[in-house]
Amino acid sequence: MTLGAESALTTVGTEKITLRGVRHRYPLRTSARGLGEFVALDGIDFDIHGGELFAIVGPSGCGKSTLLDILSGLVHPSEGRVCIDGKPVTGPALDRGIVMQGYALFPWRTTRSNIEFGLEVKRVPKAKRRAISDHFIRLVGLDGYEDRFPYELSGGMKQRVAIARALAYDPDILLMDEPFAAVDAQTRENLQDELLRIWENTRKTIIFVTHAIEEAIYLADRIAVLSPNPGVIREIVNVDLPRPRSSAGLRSSDSFGVLRNKVWRLLQTNSVRPPS
Amino acid sequence: MEALANEQRPPTKLMSSVQLTIAKRLFDRLWAVLAVGVLWEGVTRFHWVDVDFLPPLSAILWRIGGMVLDGRIVWHTALSGARAIGGLFLALATGVPLGLTLGYMYPSVFVILQPILRVLSHINPFSLMPVFFLFLGLGNQATVVVVAWMAFWPIVFYTVAGVSEVDPDLIYIGRSMAASRFRLAIMVVLPGALPTMFAGVRVASTIIFFSLVGVEMLGTTGGLGWLVHNCAMNYQIHGIYAAAIVVVVLGYVMQLVLADIHHRLLARSSLVDSDVTPNSNDHNAFPCDWKAL
Numbered sequence: 001m002t003l004g005a006e007s008a009l010t011t012v013g014t015e016k017i018t019l020r021g022v023r024h025r026y027p028l029r030t031s032a033r034g035l036g037e038f039v040a041l042d043g044i045d046f047d048i049h050g051g052e053l054f055a056i057v058g059p060s061g062c063g064k065s066t067l068l069d070i071l072s073g074l075v076h077p078s079e080g081r082v083c084i085d086g087k088p089v090t091g092p093a094l095d096r097g098i099v100m101q102g103y104a105l106f107p108w109r110t111t112r113s114n115i116e117f118g119l120e121v122k123r124v125p126k127a128k129r130r131a132i133s134d135h136f137i138r139l140v141g142l143d144g145y146e147d148r149f150p151y152e153l154s155g156g157m158k159q160r161v162a163i164a165r166a167l168a169y170d171p172d173i174l175l176m177d178e179p180f181a182a183v184d185a186q187t188r189e190n191l192q193d194e195l196l197r198i199w200e201n202t203r204k205t206i207i208f209v210t211h212a213i214e215e216a217i218y219l220a221d222r223i224a225v226l227s228p229n230p231g232v233i234r235e236i237v238n239v240d241l242p243r244p245r246s247s248a249g250l251r252s253s254d255s256f257g258v259l260r261n262k263v264w265r266l267l268q269t270n271s272v273r274p275p276s
Numbered sequence: 277m278e279a280l281a282n283e284q285r286p287p288t289k290l291m292s293s294v295q296l297t298i299a300k301r302l303f304d305r306l307w308a309v310l311a312v313g314v315l316w317e318g319v320t321r322f323h324w325v326d327v328d329f330l331p332p333l334s335a336i337l338w339r340i341g342g343m344v345l346d347g348r349i350v351w352h353t354a355l356s357g358a359r360a361i362g363g364l365f366l367a368l369a370t371g372v373p374l375g376l377t378l379g380y381m382y383p384s385v386f387v388i389l390q391p392i393l394r395v396l397s398h399i400n401p402f403s404l405m406p407v408f409f410l411f412l413g414l415g416n417q418a419t420v421v422v423v424a425w426m427a428f429w430p431i432v433f434y435t436v437a438g439v440s441e442v443d444p445d446l447i448y449i450g451r452s453m454a455a456s457r458f459r460l461a462i463m464v465v466l467p468g469a470l471p472t473m474f475a476g477v478r479v480a481s482t483i484i485f486f487s488l489v490g491v492e493m494l495g496t497t498g499g500l501g502w503l504v505h506n507c508a509m510n511y512q513i514h515g516i517y518a519a520a521i522v523v524v525v526l527g528y529v530m531q532l533v534l535a536d537i538h539h540r541l542l543a544r545s546s547l548v549d550s551d552v553t554p555n556s557n558d559h560n561a562f563p564c565d566w567k568a569l
Contacts, residue, residue, distance in 0.1 A: 072452050073452075074448065074451055074452060091454070092451055092452045092453065093454050094453060096452070097452075098448075098449060100448070102445055104445035104446055106446060106467070106468075107544060108467045108470070117450075118453045121450075121454070121455045121459060122453075149544055151543070
């Protein structure tokens with residue numbers, strides 16, 4: 001990958017995250033011929049601006065989750081470079097928060113105690129932890145549920161706890177891996193509005209992985225459309241819809257439909273395109 | 277509307293129905309015990325068995341009452357209890373760190389060591405009792421070490437199993453926050469493994485309880501096992517049965533308490549998406565854990 005002209009243009013300015021020539025392969029054990037390899041991601045090259053809400057869509061197996069693992073620092077790419085604020089990513093750190101599809105709440109901890117988990121890792125003193133968790137419990141609208149355990153909460157509430165937990169230790173970047181895929185349609189739309197409100201309040205950089213086209217358009221500033229086998233970026237679509245985005249009219253508007261059609265067609269051509 | 281709804285389902289009625297269910301379940305559990313008691317009393321009162329070898333239940337209960345009053349039962353129970361708890365704590369203090377180290381830090385080492393550990397766990401400490409007594413002398417020390425040896429193995433194996441069953445997503449979240457391996461072990465792996473580990477504690481407690489009585493017969497003075505043995509040596513048949521019944525009741529109560537704690541741990545760690553509506557009283561759905569009985 002050439003790091004010449006393009007990177008010279010992008011390293012200056014407000015780039016929060018830069019990915020250059022990221023390629024990742026997994027060893028595969030094929031039955032007859034011994035070891036093979038599976039290229040999960042290839043030639044991933046893009047920048048994410050500070051404070052941007054950036055969505056990644058693609059069919060299953062396109063490497064969306066691998067890309068998030070790389071951004072979180074838990075997986076090192078086979079090739080290429082990932083930088084945050086110009087510094088290469090060497091491992092996980094508290095400047096990134098993660099929200100997962102399956103909530104991944106600690107079942108033995110209450111709402112408050114789950115939210116304070118990252119602060120405990122960070123060794124924040126107890127009184128300060130409590131003040132911070134109070135703030136985030138209010139932010140995600142869970143007043144009155146501080147002392148409930150996860151098994152006493154609905155799916156939507158669990159995801160609110162997970163979002164609050166990821167925000168509580170004040171990371172610059174929020175990585176969200178299909179966070180609303182497991183909740184019902186109504187809760188999902190509520191959570192989307194909630195996320196937009198939280199994003200507008202906190203101005204975090206959010207990377208939002210989803211397989212739902214409408215969700216990506218509704219939330220994001222830009223959408224990276226990935227195609228599988230190997231996972232490459234098909235196109236980065238600008239979402240030039242006005243903000244704040246309120247649920248009522250926007251989803252049925254013409255410009256929303258045009259975007260939906262565009263992204264949908266990009267995903268369609270992926271599936272019929274022969275593997276290169 | 278609201279008043280009507282309250283009238284239709286008054287809270288007091290709900291309470292009494294819960295109490296009725298509990299009473300019924302208690303009866304379901306206990307009627308067989310009562311039947312055996314009546315049968316025992318019957319066959320002895322009608323002299324269908326030799327009452328020198330099997331005295332009537334009422335006489336034995338009378339003897340238990342007397343032994344409680346003169347303090348003997350209390351003293352020997354306390355002695356056995358202290359040894360059992362000591363053995364359990366010794367086993368926990370050694371078994372949990374070993375299980376965590378092998379299960380979490382070095383799972384590949386566990387795979388290699390597993391056959392050796394399995395063989396060691398099958399050493400019957402009764403067969404090696406003289407060796408234990410040689411090293412530690414007769415008395416409390418040797419007794420505690422012998423029962424701890426037996427409790428150690430289930431605790432190690434269940435800890436390793438519990439660690440391997442911790443939800444990988446939870447470890448992922450912990451790692452993403454750059455928690456050190458040690459903090460991850462304390463904050464995520466240990467609490468995540470706790471319900472399974474507690475199953476190991478239950479197994480260990482049962483083993484301790486059974487083996488302690490045997491060990492006390494061999495190498496100590498005092499304790500419930502010694503009491504049974506001592507009564508047998510002095511041909512006090514009532515005393516044998518009295519001590520034996522106390523052992524059974526204590527073991528049963530201990531299992532009840534442990535089962536209750538275990539069910540609470542399991543309920544709390546349930547990962548099933550219950551999807552309860554926030555205002556329903558679903559968190560009161562388990563008024564008590566009678567299923568543990």
